[in-house]
Amino acid sequence: xxxxxxxxxxxxxxxxxxxxxxxxxxxxxxxxxxxxxxxxxxxxxxxxxxxxxxxxxxxxxxxxxxxxxxxxxxxxxxxxxxxxxxxxxxxxxxxxxxxxxxxxxxxxxxxxxxxxxxxxxxxxxxxxxxxxxxxxxxxxxxxxxxxxxxxxxxxxxxxxxxxxxxxxxxxxxxxxxxxxxxxxxxxxxxxxxxxxxxxxxxxxxxxxxxxxxxxxxxxxxxxxxxxxxxxxxxxxxxxxxxxxxxxxxxxxxxxxxxxxxxxxxxxxxxxxxxxxxxxxxxxxxxxxxxxxxxxxxxxxxxxxxxxxxxxxxxxxxxxxxxxxxxxxxxxxxxxxxxxxxxx
Amino acid sequence: xxxxxxxxxxxxxxxxxxxxxxxxxxxxxxxxxxxxxxxxxxxxxxxxxxxxxxxxxxxxxxxxxxxxxxxxxxxxxxxxxxxxxxxxxxxxxxxxxxxxxxxxxxxxxxxxxxxxxxxxxxxxxxxxxxxxxxxxxxxxxxxxxxxxxxxxxxxxxxxxxxxxxxxxxxxxxxxxxxxxxxxxxxxxxxxxxxxxxxxxxxxxxxxxxxxxxxxxxxxxxxxxxxxxxxxxxxxxxxxxxxxxxxxxxxxxxxxxxxxxxxxxxxxxxxxxxxxxxxxxxxxxxxxxxxxxxxxxxxxxxxxxxxxxxxxxxxxxxxxxxxxxxxxxxxxxxxxxxxxxxxx
DNA sequence: GCAACTAATCGAAACGTATTGAGTCATGGC
DNA sequence: GCCATGACTCAATACGTTTCGATTAGTTGC
Numbered sequence: 001x002x003x004x005x006x007x008x009x010x011x012x013x014x015x016x017x018x019x020x021x022x023x024x025x026x027x028x029x030x031x032x033x034x035x036x037x038x039x040x041x042x043x044x045x046x047x048x049x050x051x052x053x054x055x056x057x058x059x060x061x062x063x064x065x066x067x068x069x070x071x072x073x074x075x076x077x078x079x080x081x082x083x084x085x086x087x088x089x090x091x092x093x094x095x096x097x098x099x100x101x102x103x104x105x106x107x108x109x110x111x112x113x114x115x116x117x118x119x120x121x122x123x124x125x126x127x128x129x130x131x132x133x134x135x136x137x138x139x140x141x142x143x144x145x146x147x148x149x150x151x152x153x154x155x156x157x158x159x160x161x162x163x164x165x166x167x168x169x170x171x172x173x174x175x176x177x178x179x180x181x182x183x184x185x186x187x188x189x190x191x192x193x194x195x196x197x198x199x200x201x202x203x204x205x206x207x208x209x210x211x212x213x214x215x216x217x218x219x220x221x222x223x224x225x226x227x228x229x230x231x232x233x234x235x236x237x238x239x240x241x242x243x244x245x246x247x248x249x250x251x252x253x254x255x256x257x258x259x260x261x262x263x264x265x266x267x268x269x270x271x272x273x274x275x276x277x278x279x280x281x282x283x284x285x286x287x288x289x290x291x292x293x294x295x296x297x298x299x300x301x302x303x304x305x306x307x308x309x310x311x312x313x314x315x316x317x318x319x320x321x322x323x324x325x326x327x328x329x330x331x332x333x334x335x336x337x338x339x340x341x342x343x
Numbered sequence: 344x345x346x347x348x349x350x351x352x353x354x355x356x357x358x359x360x361x362x363x364x365x366x367x368x369x370x371x372x373x374x375x376x377x378x379x380x381x382x383x384x385x386x387x388x389x390x391x392x393x394x395x396x397x398x399x400x401x402x403x404x405x406x407x408x409x410x411x412x413x414x415x416x417x418x419x420x421x422x423x424x425x426x427x428x429x430x431x432x433x434x435x436x437x438x439x440x441x442x443x444x445x446x447x448x449x450x451x452x453x454x455x456x457x458x459x460x461x462x463x464x465x466x467x468x469x470x471x472x473x474x475x476x477x478x479x480x481x482x483x484x485x486x487x488x489x490x491x492x493x494x495x496x497x498x499x500x501x502x503x504x505x506x507x508x509x510x511x512x513x514x515x516x517x518x519x520x521x522x523x524x525x526x527x528x529x530x531x532x533x534x535x536x537x538x539x540x541x542x543x544x545x546x547x548x549x550x551x552x553x554x555x556x557x558x559x560x561x562x563x564x565x566x567x568x569x570x571x572x573x574x575x576x577x578x579x580x581x582x583x584x585x586x587x588x589x590x591x592x593x594x595x596x597x598x599x600x601x602x603x604x605x606x607x608x609x610x611x612x613x614x615x616x617x618x619x620x621x622x623x624x625x626x627x628x629x630x631x632x633x634x635x636x637x638x639x640x641x642x643x644x645x646x647x648x649x650x651x652x653x654x655x656x657x658x659x660x661x662x663x664x665x666x667x668x669x670x671x672x673x674x675x676x677x678x679x680x681x682x683x684x685x686x
Numbered sequence: 687g688c689a690a691c692t693a694a695t696c697g698a699a700a701c702g703t704a705t706t707g708a709g710t711c712a713t714g715g716c
Numbered sequence: 717g718c719c720a721t722g723a724c725t726c727a728a729t730a731c732g733t734t735t736c737g738a739t740t741a742g743t744t745g746c
Contacts, residue, residue, distance in 0.1 A: 072420015260629035286603035
């Protein structure tokens, strides 16, 4: 039952392969009569073109790949909404690749395979070794790439990107805490090493400095996206001599885990401790208490990032000027996890 | 700067394309000397084989596609862990496809493209029109398919699958509630139409019947995976004449949303209302209160489902006997959302 | 030193499609 | 009746690999 080819169809219909091909791809170029004949054969045989061969011949796949750190994170699910909508509008298919940190054994293998099968790549996880590979790889090739949500280090800022102003976002929410009367504010970092993480820390420090508050270095600590990681961070923050009265988490997932761990420690939020996150994922709305956070326009980011990619794909590849990152607006969303500190 | 081909490398190294090809794919077959020569050229030119051409020639991609209903759902993130690990072990790459309900506009387009570029497919979302298409399509083609987490209707049960015994799982947790003294138990369904949903409802009904308890039909209602959907369901359940004292949610996401909505309504869990979920996603551990639920061995499911797929891929395609679904063990995990009903 | 083998390499063919330049046919204008 | 036109169609080719059968070089055994 071997797969049948366009040649089989051509023979059955008594025409050449060229005609069959045109009948499929630009039907208006073939006469009514032969088109019916061919369509009938296709119908009967259940033929469908071999995508591998077609893509090979065409040199493009009409597929894009979006690289996320990990499936199962709400935040990226929200970004996908925008990407998906926009991609559908332009007839592009989406495939998602989980980068998943260091743990990806045969990275080199994956890299090449994945890379080439797509017309373009959206990177939502620049830190992973996979992404690093993609980025360096693409210096030689000409594979359209756009970065979403994150910033790259300056030397790699050749790629278009769209994200919020992470520094300002964190500055704003830190400022909000200060406004509420907090002076000792802790900070739980996200993944070590990314610019995003650096910017968010910078925003925190900037706001503190603006307010003339000094930071005890033990207040800033690293978390992880697991409950255990956050638990450790919370334990640490609760143990330092001048314990903070508020904690900023670099993202909502960690903030929600923080809420849990503070409860475990017998503290009430916001009475005994204020907590804020960043991102405004759906869960932050239904956490206990509902989380005060800063919102990223996630769907909009998705849309814009795809539009950028499309621009890259359609551009003649000669001159690719260094792009300014596209900055979208963040907004503070105030819910129930912040109160004035007990005096 | 056109991409260079294997022929260019061959010329530069002064050998034939065949030798270059072997040098890349089975280096041990080529002599030390020429291998070094070729490697050097490859190094210098930065050549890497055109995947499109390679896959086309080989007729396989060493890629599998896993279809999930939607990115951003923790449950599937957990399943992926197992799949990923097992796939890496066998040198397979993974691409993820979001099926995403009815909203996928140009479905037909996606179908064919996606389908053919993979050596096999893992379906974790049988309900979507995409999946339906894949399934029917594959009757003609020979594309290995394995189903995870869900069951198919009997007539489609030609495909191997691995999942828990959903009926038993729900029966068990319902039984647990009854043991705690509940007699009026509500049930919030998952997505309408899947066998999984049917089985879970059946389990609920079976346990009630076993205990000699009758069900008021208003106790069973449909939810959605959004907070709004659950809010509506909760509102409904709170308004029925003989209000339930416990609520079973068809999955943890809905259960966690239920916790929030009950709080909103001024009810305490578990004092005023008991709540349970199914799946045991990570968030259920840190919800407030921590959720009583039944655990699926998610990583194990992922591993097994990939192993099954591999078996299908390597099988000679003639005789594909109807497979018994592979059933994995569920376990009750008791946390803090269940208490005896107030009398 | 010759036959017999093995290891390494080569040239050529194949995979299934899209496309191009050339050709066929019918039509209509003169 | 002939030529030009345009609409269709065809045969052949290219895409970049991998692989097969054949050839050559190198080694061993006698």
